[in-house]
Amino acid sequence: MTSLVIAEHDNASIKPATLNAITAAGKLGGDVHVLVAGFNAASAAAAAAQIAGVAQVIHFDEAGLQNGLAENVTAQVISIASNFSHIVFAATPYGKNIAPRVAAKLDVGQISDITLVVSPNTFERPIYAGNAIAIVQATDATKVITVRTTGFDPAPETGGSASVATATAVAAAASIQFLGSEIVKNDRPELASAKIIVSGGRALGSSEKFTEVIFPLADKLGAAMGASRAAVDAGYAPNNWQVGQTGKIVAPQLYVACGISGAIQHLAGMKDSRVIVAINKDAEAPIFSVADYGLVADLFEAVPDLVKAA
């Protein structure tokens, strides 16, 4: 029994979510191998070999793999899939894009978003926005799994000494072309792995108010920015800040919810945070039912005060 973890990377380094997936794979009981499919990605492969618990790195290097297109990464995974009992991805936009494609090619069901490994074929996963937990058993020979990163600690980035095997890449698909990306550069930590998140809701009223009121608190705390779906829908915040059932699932040390009422879809994305602070002027808002510390106050006064006092 050997698991294959598909690494998410930028061709230079391994993305943190991969570390959580490696921990989950370790709980399956067998060896953990890591696949790095990229272009000029030797340093990413070398970094993967350092991760504690990794027995072997398999490195595919080809121009078509530079941007992680699902069609092309899937072809590499399929070329070696028969050697593995489990194929494991982090449940990130990258992993969610590729894993089902691999599962369908193998004609197996996929188990999405696992939060616990019960046995090598039995897993826990949240359904209905986390309002129920299903214990599911896979009946197919190969298990394709995505891992909810908040359910597993990250594996240490060092301590491993795996060897790196270079494999011959399968040719890129002609059906899809990567044209470019618009990635917003900022100095803040990544939302999915941040220790502190400051999140804003519809009560902010505009994107200007997000900048004016929420940014200073995030800057002060060294926090990542988050937002409720309502704030994203209203155009106050970009979609990639969205925390919730259909956005990012986060579990930071501290989550500060400002002007967020706490719809079940939002709670689904943050209720595993260690400490939750809610600032809302409605004392009956459902967010207070999960908050460790609730402050019933107008966020436009309380948040600037908090910036000064923190």
Next chain:
Amino acid sequence: MKALVAVKRVVDYNVKVRVKSDGTGVDIANVKMSMNPFDEIAVEEAVRLKEKGVVTEIIAVSCGVTQCQETLRTALAIGADRAILVETAADLQPLAVAKLLKALVDKEQPGIIILGKQAIDDDCNQTGQMLAALGDWPQATFTSKVAIEGGKLLASREVDGGSENLSLTLPAVITTDLRLNEPRYVTLPNIMKAKKKPLDTVKPEDLGVDVNPRIKTLKVTEPAGRKAGIKVVDVAALVDKLKNEAKVI
């Protein structure tokens, strides 16, 4: 060019489901059911492509119990031209649905296939990608912008930290994200019109698809609850708690 849109009947997003006391699942008897929100965005996008003259016919497909007809009628009221129900009482998992859709795509030959990125009941986020794999078609998941130019599908998709732009040959599979569009309200005249639009029913056997589940649900339980904490009186008290009690700042 035809567009095929898949729609799922799910528990309405406003309903807080309850886990059955025997642990066999969640109680969906007498609960309001609706079209999966991301699938509404999918139908809306197909209608917009038709309004732009890119798409000529929209076929809405749903897989499941007889009542999925209601979901299909909603799709027809938004603007789909005809509907197909793959009727079965079986527990359909994403791989089975992808195979059913693949069989219909082979028959209907659409140029574009649009699905919601995720159903809000099982939260799987699999069917679109699986369908693309089965047909060896390119995929653009989590899309926020779609255009067809020069026989290619141009898509922007949501990724960590921003978006990426792709060019896909047709046929292509896209799955919708929130910002793709805002679905229109269904008007009464359109609901009336939808009742007259064709709705065909087929069975999985007619399509030659084995829909047996690959994943068994052993048990469904309540999530561990989180207790409400305390209310603090002011910002100073909050900072004190965060520094000295929780020790997180």
